[in-house]
Amino acid sequence: MTIYDTNNIFAKILRGELPCHKVYEDEHTLAFLDIMPRSPGHTLVIPKQPARNILDIDPDSLAHVARTAKKIAIAGKKAFNADGITLQQFSEQAGGQVVFHLHVHIMPRVEGVALLPAASRKEDVKVLEDHATRLIAALKG
Ligand code: AMP
Numbered sequence: 001m002t003i004y005d006t007n008n009i010f011a012k013i014l015r016g017e018l019p020c021h022k023v024y025e026d027e028h029t030l031a032f033l034d035i036m037p038r039s040p041g042h043t044l045v046i047p048k049q050p051a052r053n054i055l056d057i058d059p060d061s062l063a064h065v066a067r068t069a070k071k072i073a074i075a076g077k078k079a080f081n082a083d084g085i086t087l088q089q090f091s092e093q094a095g096g097q098v099v100f101h102l103h104v105h106i107m108p109r110v111e112g113v114a115l116l117p118a119a120s121r122k123e124d125v126k127v128l129e130d131h132a133t134r135l136i137a138a139l140k141g
Pocket of ligand 1: 009020033034035036037044090096097098099100103118119
């Protein structure tokens with residue numbers, strides 16, 4: 001049986017033990033930038049309630065993640081003048097999961113521009129700061 005590891009990277013971010021480029025937070029979810037973005041504005045939404053992935057998450061917690069994902073998608077489209085949005089969620093190693101706290105990837109997309117390969121390049125901190133600022137401004141309306 002697969003169990004939730006309380007020492008995974010995203011659990012540490014939730015506890016404030018590791019930094020992140022925060023974009024949005026509410027009672028149930030946290031959204032922050034992926035440090036190896038596949039497109040500008042690539043954001044991860046996670047539940048605050050511990051869950052390994054889609055297979056064990058409480059349905060209500062998943063619904064909170066979905067609500068936040070929609071907010072981030074709309075803000076990402078606006079902030080990056082995107083033509084579309086790609087959502088991804090990987091569950092278990094065979095499903096492509098690397099970090100074992102459920103997360104949804106939200107990637108703003110521009111027509112004709114391919115996603116970078118996953119985990120191919122760590123983005124510059126200044127760029128991530130700028131992208132977080134743009135998303136936060138777009139979330140304000
Ligand atoms: P996956 O589990 O396959 O969805 O991949 C984990 C994702 O988390 C990858 O896109 C990584 O770039 C991203 N990632 C790993 N560590 C961090 C971190 N400390 N902060 C933000 N994103 C991260």
